[in-house]
Amino acid sequence: MKATRPLATLLAVGTVLLAAACGSDDGSTSSSGSEGGDKGKVSISGQSFPEATLVASMYEQLLDAQGYDASTTLVDTRDVYMADGQFPGSIQVVPEYVGGIVDYLNAKANGPDAASLTTNDPAASLSAAQSLFDDAGITMLDPSAATDQNAFFVTQDYADANNASTLSDLSGKSVVLAAAPDCAGRADCEKGLTDVYGITITKILPLGFASDQTYQSVLKDESQLGLTSTTDGTLADQGLVLLADDQGIQPAQNLVPAVDTSWAQDNPDAVDALNKLMAALDTEKLTELNGRVSVDREDPATVAKDFLTEAGLI
Amino acid sequence: MLGDALAYLLDGSNWVGDQGLLPLLLQQLLITVTALAIALALGLPLALWLGHLGRGGFLAVNVSNVGRAIPTFALLALLVTASWPGTSYLGPYGRAGLATLLALAAFALPPIITNAYTAVREVAPDAKEAARGMGMSGWQQFLRVELPLAMPLIATGIRLALVQVWATATLAALVAGPGLGRIITDGFANTDYGKGIAGAVVVALVALVLELVAAAVQRMADPMRAAVRPTATVLPATS
Numbered sequence: 051m052k053a054t055r056p057l058a059t060l061l062a063v064g065t066v067l068l069a070a071a072c073g074s075d076d077g078s079t080s081s082s083g084s085e086g087g088d089k090g091k092v093s094i095s096g097q098s099f100p101e102a103t104l105v106a107s108m109y110e111q112l113l114d115a116q117g118y119d120a121s122t123t124l125v126d127t128r129d130v131y132m133a134d135g136q137f138p139g140s141i142q143v144v145p146e147y148v149g150g151i152v153d154y155l156n157a158k159a160n161g162p163d164a165a166s167l168t169t170n171d172p173a174a175s176l177s178a179a180q181s182l183f184d185d186a187g188i189t190m191l192d193p194s195a196a197t198d199q200n201a202f203f204v205t206q207d208y209a210d211a212n213n214a215s216t217l218s219d220l221s222g223k224s225v226v227l228a229a230a231p232d233c234a235g236r237a238d239c240e241k242g243l244t245d246v247y248g249i250t251i252t253k254i255l256p257l258g259f260a261s262d263q264t265y266q267s268v269l270k271d272e273s274q275l276g277l278t279s280t281t282d283g284t285l286a287d288q289g290l291v292l293l294a295d296d297q298g299i300q301p302a303q304n305l306v307p308a309v310d311t312s313w314a315q316d317n318p319d320a321v322d323a324l325n326k327l328m329a330a331l332d333t334e335k336l337t338e339l340n341g342r343v344s345v346d347r348e349d350p351a352t353v354a355k356d357f358l359t360e361a362g363l364i
Numbered sequence: 365m366l367g368d369a370l371a372y373l374l375d376g377s378n379w380v381g382d383q384g385l386l387p388l389l390l391q392q393l394l395i396t397v398t399a400l401a402i403a404l405a406l407g408l409p410l411a412l413w414l415g416h417l418g419r420g421g422f423l424a425v426n427v428s429n430v431g432r433a434i435p436t437f438a439l440l441a442l443l444v445t446a447s448w449p450g451t452s453y454l455g456p457y458g459r460a461g462l463a464t465l466l467a468l469a470a471f472a473l474p475p476i477i478t479n480a481y482t483a484v485r486e487v488a489p490d491a492k493e494a495a496r497g498m499g500m501s502g503w504q505q506f507l508r509v510e511l512p513l514a515m516p517l518i519a520t521g522i523r524l525a526l527v528q529v530w531a532t533a534t535l536a537a538l539v540a541g542p543g544l545g546r547i548i549t550d551g552f553a554n555t556d557y558g559k560g561i562a563g564a565v566v567v568a569l570v571a572l573v574l575e576l577v578a579a580a581v582q583r584m585a586d587p588m589r590a591a592v593r594p595t596a597t598v599l600p601a602t603s
Contacts, residue, residue, distance in 0.1 A: 129552060157555045231553035255459070255540040256549065263444070263451075263539065272451070 089117040089317070095131035095141045098124035099259060100343050100350070101198060101281060101336070105145040105305060107354035108327060113143070115364040116323050128154050138187045138310035143324075146308040148172045148193055149238070149301035155182040166237055168301035172197075175302050189311040191321060193304040194328035196336040198279045200238050200259075200300055202227075203290045208274055216296040220275075221248040228267040229277035231256035239277065242299035249275075265290065279303075281333060283341025305331060323363070330361040368558025369565060378562075385547060385566060392543035393570075395457060396530045399465050403472035403525060408518075411477040415484025415514070416506045428477040431470040437535050440467040444539045451539065458542035464533070471532055472525040479521025483514035512587040519585060523578040531571050534563075 094109050096102045106122045113120040123141075131137045132154065137144050149168040152175055156164050159182055167178040172193040176183075183190055202217060214220055233239040234254055243249045253273075257263040260278040265288060268276040278285065278292075285292060307324045314321050339357060342348045358364045372378055379386045407428065414420045443463035444451050454461030487510045495505040537545025544567050551560025583589065 127553065129555070154555070162554065162556055231549050232555075234550070234554065256537075256546070256553070257540050267451070270451075 089320075090119065092118045092120040092143060092313075092320070093141045094120055094122040094143045094145070095137060096122075096124055096145045097128065098126060099261075101279070101340050102145055104339060104343055104350045104354055107351045108358060109143060109145055109307070109324065111351070111355055111358055112323050112327055112363055113320055115358075116320055118317075118320065132158075137308075138313070142310040142313040143320075144308045146190075146306050147198060147303040148175050148306050149199075149303045151188075151190075151306075151308055152176065152179040152182070153301075155179060155186060155188075159185070162235075166301070170298060170300075170302055172302035172304040172306070176306070187311045189309050189314045191307040191309060191314075192325045192328050193302075193306040194331045195304070196281070196328075196331040196333045197302060197304045198281045198333075198336070199295070199303045201278055201280045201282070201292050201295065202243070203268065203276050203278055203282075203285055203292050204274060205268060205271075206289045206291050208271075209291050209293070214293060215291075216294040217243070217247045217249070218296050220293070222250075224250040224252050225275045226253045226255065226273035227251050227275045227277070228255045228257045228264040228273040230259040233277065238300050243275075246297050246299050260284075281337040281340050282344075283337050283339075284344045287345055305336075327358075327361075327363055330357075330363060365557050365561065368556075369561035370558075372558045372562040373565065378559075383546065383550075385544070385563075388542075388544045388546060389566065389570065391456065391458065392530070392533050392567075395461075395464060395468065395533050395536070395542055396526065396574075398457070399468035399529050399533075400472050400522070400526055402465065402469040403476055403529075404522065406469070407473045407476040408480055411480035412484055412506075412511070412514075412518075415481040416502070416510060418485050421481040421485060425474075425478050425481060428473040431472075432474045434470075436467050436471045436532055437538065439470060440464065440535060440539060440541075443467060460536065460539045460541040463539070464536040464541050464543075467535075468529050468533055472529045475521045475524040475528065477521075479524070480514070480518045483517035483521075484510050486517075487513045515588065516582070516586050519578075519582040523575070523582060526578055527571050527575050530574055531567060534567055 092113050094106055094113075096106045103124060106124060110120040110122050120143075125131055128150070131141055131144060152168050153166065156167050156179065167182075168175040169178075176190050176193065204212075204214065209215065212219065212223070227233065227240065227243070229239060233256070235241050237245075240251055240254060244251055255264075255267055255273055257267055260282055264273075264276045264278070265284075267273045268290065269288065276290070280292070282292075305328060307328065309321065309324070335357075339353050342353045343350050355364075373385075378384060381387075410424060411421075414424050440460075440463060443449055443466055444460050449460075449462035449466065451460045452462065453459055454465075457465065484506075491509055491513060492505065495509040500508065533543050534545030534548060536543050537549045540546075544563055547563030547566070548560050551557060551563060
């Protein structure tokens with residue numbers, strides 16, 4: 051009996067604390083905030099690298115401010131959220147990239163060796179793939195001026211030693227490439243580097259896109275060339291430099307919201323809000339925001355909120 | 365999609381070469397066997413000794429169970445990020461070879477230790493008492509009575525560890541490490557599902573083969589194999 055009473059007190063206090071913790075949590079998470087809910091639930095998915103996390107958070111907060119109850123689940127690869135019944139279906143909105151989604155749908159519909167539909171022009175790339183979007187039940191909103199193309203980096207030392215500032219400067223060299231696992235055979239990656247720039251790729255290490263493993267591999271000189279994006283805000287701090295894509299092997303990779311067609315028809319105000327967000331972003335701004343997330347270790351949700359507030363979107 | 369996988373498997377050119385199925389399969393076998401050997405060398409003597417003493421096993425079993433509780437991938441990622449062993453190449457084990465071996469050895473420890481400890485400890489008290497009554501030393505009792513009687517269960521633990529480690533070794537691909545996982549991740553990353561599934565099928569088939577071979581070895585190695593049958597027929601009559 052003596053032991054039960056303190057135990058009961060502990061339990062009671064614990065329950066109260068837990069309830070309090072949950073209560074305060076409700077106010078800060080955007081997915082169940084007080085303003086969300088009256089226009090229905092929206093599921094956002096996307097890939098889980100830092101920039102996609104940031105942009106997805108912008109979508110979520112923007113839609114919450116519009117009166118939706120938005121929630122985000124990020125995954126590793128496009129295959130996961132594009133699986134049958136996921137997007138479009140149980141997921142309504144995905145922060146996409148023009149070339150990324152066009153190439154994906156093209157490969158899925160016409161096989162891995164299908165001729166590429168993407169060019170340097172985002173609008174032309176999207177209209178070339180219009181029938182693929184129609185078949186999939188996906189509507190593409192307005193592409194942003196902000197573009198996140200694949201780009202290759204080397205260490206400052208390597209650039210100095212080889213007097214290289216563009217990829218053409220590496221022509222004839224043999225390098226090990228640290229890149230995403232889907233690099234081999236791609237015209238904007240291994241194939242382009244080999245065929246267009248004449249670089250000999252002796253080995254591809256599938257360490258990921260702009261991942262810490264990729265940076266480390268290049269910094270340790272295990273590989274010489276690493277894959278990242280034009281909006282990578284972390285390179286300078288690490289003593290890494292981008293090599294310019296002077297012969298244009300990279301297709302347009304402008305940010306663009308991909309949405310479920312039937313959902314878009316029912317929710318014109320959400321479409322309008324996402325289009326305004328795309329208009330407010332550009333590459334320079336995006337690189338700066340990426341730097342705040344990746345270098346300064348700020349919470350993506352905070353950085354996203356700052357931008358939305360500053361741009362007058364929420 | 366399964367047709368694509370079959371086509372991939374039937375194309376001989378996919379089996380050879382630097383990143384072909386055969387060299388990666390052999391590499392993964394080598395890693396599995398080595399990781400198992402490390403785990404056996406570390407875990408078996410300890411587990412057998414504690415089982416013989418009949419105490420301390422709680423600690424050993426639970427400490428080794430940490431190996432089960434920590435996701436093998438988390439351990440691997442941690443080892444790869446650390447300055448040692450990091451991603452350094454280790455002969456035929458390839459990139460991050462040492463990190464992979466250590467992570468897999470930790471994964472192999474729990475079934476080996478748990479089974480070996482329990483097997484020796486749970487040998488019938490009558491048999492142990494009879495051994496002591498015959499004047500056997502502790503060492504003799506262990507070698508001539510406990511170990512033979514415990515053998516089937518110990519072997520089951522090793523067999524379990526072998527198949528688990530083989531299938532889990534595919535994780536190494538996530539750190540650009542050795543083995544067949546590379547076929548699976550490459551396939552799925554490139555929307556080449558046939559290749560991804562082909563890799564998974566090969567891993568599953570080899571796991572079955574390992575299981576069958578280990579079961580056969582286990583039966584042959586069981587020192588009580590001949591002795592069990594007569595007692596089994598006698599028992600119902602006496603009871």
